[in-house]
Amino acid sequence: MKLTRRASLFLLAFAVWTWLIWPNFMLNIAKDPRSFAESGAPTTFFTVHLVLVLTSLALGTVIGVIGWRGFRADRADRAASSTD
Incomplete structure (x- = not known):
C-alpha cells in the first residue's frame, strides 16, 4: 500500500498531537x-488512566x-x- 503525501502528513500530525496531549x-x-x-498507593482511577495514556502513546507512535x-x-x- 502506498500512502499519499497528504495522508502521511495527516498521520504525522496525529502522532505529534497525541504526544502533546496525552502526557x-x-x-x-x-x-x-x-x-x-x-498510603500513597495508586488507585484504580489512576491505573485505568495510566493504561489509557500508555495505549494512546503506543498507538500514536505506531501511527507516526x-x-x-x-x-x-x-x-x-x-x-x-524529477530525475527522469
Missing part, C-alpha cells in the same frame, strides 16, 4: 486527589512511524521522478 493529561490525572490513596515511512517513500518517489 499533559497524565500530569493532570496525577495531580487529582482521586489518583492516590492515603507509518506516517514517517509514507512521507519518506513519497519524497523518494518525487525525487526519482
